[in-house]
Amino acid sequence: MATTDVSTLFFGMTINLSIMAVALPYFMGRVNLAARYAQAGIALQTVGWILLLWSSTFERGAWADHTLSAISMGCVSGGMVFNAMAFQLWYGRKAIAHVPAAIAVLMTVGYTIGFSSYSFRVGWSNGLLALQIAAIIFSLCRAPKVPVGRWRWLLIICLTVQMLVLVCRAVLGAFYTAEFPNFFGPYMVNRVFALSSNSMMMMSVVAILLAHRDEAARELERLATLDGLTGALNRRAWLLKADIDLANSLRYQQPLGVLMLDLDYFKQINDMHGHAGGDSALQVFANCLRAVGRAGDQFCRYGGEEFCVLLNRADFASIMAYDERMRQWLAQHAMKELGFELSYSGGIAMRMHNSDTIEDMLQRADVALYQAKSAGRGRTLAVPDLVCASIQTGRA
Numbered sequence: 001m002a003t004t005d006v007s008t009l010f011f012g013m014t015i016n017l018s019i020m021a022v023a024l025p026y027f028m029g030r031v032n033l034a035a036r037y038a039q040a041g042i043a044l045q046t047v048g049w050i051l052l053l054w055s056s057t058f059e060r061g062a063w064a065d066h067t068l069s070a071i072s073m074g075c076v077s078g079g080m081v082f083n084a085m086a087f088q089l090w091y092g093r094k095a096i097a098h099v100p101a102a103i104a105v106l107m108t109v110g111y112t113i114g115f116s117s118y119s120f121r122v123g124w125s126n127g128l129l130a131l132q133i134a135a136i137i138f139s140l141c142r143a144p145k146v147p148v149g150r151w152r153w154l155l156i157i158c159l160t161v162q163m164l165v166l167v168c169r170a171v172l173g174a175f176y177t178a179e180f181p182n183f184f185g186p187y188m189v190n191r192v193f194a195l196s197s198n199s200m201m202m203m204s205v206v207a208i209l210l211a212h213r214d215e216a217a218r219e220l221e222r223l224a225t226l227d228g229l230t231g232a233l234n235r236r237a238w239l240l241k242a243d244i245d246l247a248n249s250l251r252y253q254q255p256l257g258v259l260m261l262d263l264d265y266f267k268q269i270n271d272m273h274g275h276a277g278g279d280s281a282l283q284v285f286a287n288c289l290r291a292v293g294r295a296g297d298q299f300c301r302y303g304g305e306e307f308c309v310l311l312n313r314a315d316f317a318s319i320m321a322y323d324e325r326m327r328q329w330l331a332q333h334a335m336k337e338l339g340f341e342l343s344y345s346g347g348i349a350m351r352m353h354n355s356d357t358i359e360d361m362l363q364r365a366d367v368a369l370y371q372a373k374s375a376g377r378g379r380t381l382a383v384p385d386l387v388c389a390s391i392q393t394g395r396a
């Protein structure tokens with residue numbers, strides 16, 4: 001430790017940062033907003049460190065030293081703001097970083113004004129950078145809105161180490177100036193700061209790459225489970241969830257129903273309003289299912305213009321009420337949003353006995369749906385010998 005040269009360590013770190021600032025955008029390829037924020041954060045911090053090293057080649061306190069150092073502080077703290085925005089997006093939250101951004105502005109302005117006092121500028125810049133990092137750590141300690149991997153803890157550890165070293169530097173620089181008169185001098189705190197900055201920066205980049213991988217995995221899962229046009233679950237994902245719900249319904253002996261829905265005269269809709277009109281109708285229908293559903297109901301686009309809803313803890317009367325709500329919703333919204341009426345036929349199947357499978361229920365719902373179509377459409381039926389009821393509302 002005693003032989004480590006602080007300037008060389010910072011120089012090495014700046015070289016590493018520069019390589020990563022160029023390599024990340026190049027090798028990550030086209031990325032979404034969060035990764036672009038993270039890349040911008042690293043790039044800004046790189047510029048900051050380059051300027052800081054450059055400033056040290058000028059006479060101390062000279063105009064060039066003052067200007068370059070002030071800009072470098074703005075870049076380093078601005079880079080933190082971009083990183084905070086990236087982490088928030090990876091947390092599934094809105095990308096706001098008011099506190100780190102306000103601290104970045106405050107820090108740069110104060111540093112520029114108070115540059116002539118070494119103790120002030122070291123205390124101010126290190127103290128506020130530590131505060132900025134504390135704000136980011138605080139937001140990382142809140143529960144994420146999406147499942148995130150262990151990168152979160154890696155990042156919290158890296159940032160905490162950096163924050164603690166910055167606090168030491170702030171205190172030593174501000175109050176023990178005689179023992180700590182130079183940023184690049186061979187003092188223990190400078191060495192610790194240079195070494196920890198090096199390793200924490202590397203680890204932070206690892207965390208960023210892991211966060212990006214998490215996000216890619218979530219996106220893949222989204223693509224694999226959702227229908228691209230309507231945002232509804234696709235058949236495969238729905239069947240997996242349906243099996244779990246059926247097992248729970250058996251275990252707790254609670255009612256479970258399947259509602260199979262098919263838009264009426266959909267071919268005519270396509271013919272009259274074009275394929276885009278048909279697509280919009282499918283989206284409006286999915287919105288209808290979303291609007292009238294309760295938490296726990298699962299719906300999917302089963303295929304083409306056919307949808308399925310699984311209604312947990314719902315008896316036949318509740319499913320009839322659900323169907324009625326759907327028809328009312330469509331009566332109020334379809335004409336307004338599409339310019340034409342939208343009607344559907346439905347088939348209901350309740351879980352009948354303990355050996356029922358989802359496939360059995362779908363088969364019964366399909367038979368009921370076929371009967372609803374044959375009976376003139378615009379209605380929802382259950383297979384007559386199983387449940388003697390029908391709902392006949394809307395267009396017949």
Ligand SMILES: Nc1nc2c(ncn2[C@@H]2O[C@H](COP(=O)(O)OP(=O)(O)OP(=O)(O)O)[C@@H](O)[C@H]2O)c(=O)[nH]1
Binds near residue numbers: 229264270276
């Ligand atoms: N616009 C659009 N049309 C689709 C999509 N998937 C399936 N279709 C169309 O949906 C139509 C379904 O037609 P049919 O099976 O005859 O059903 P229908 O006209 O609704 O008749 P009934 O169900 O008997 O009332 C076909 O013309 C398909 O091309 C889609 O994603 N978008």
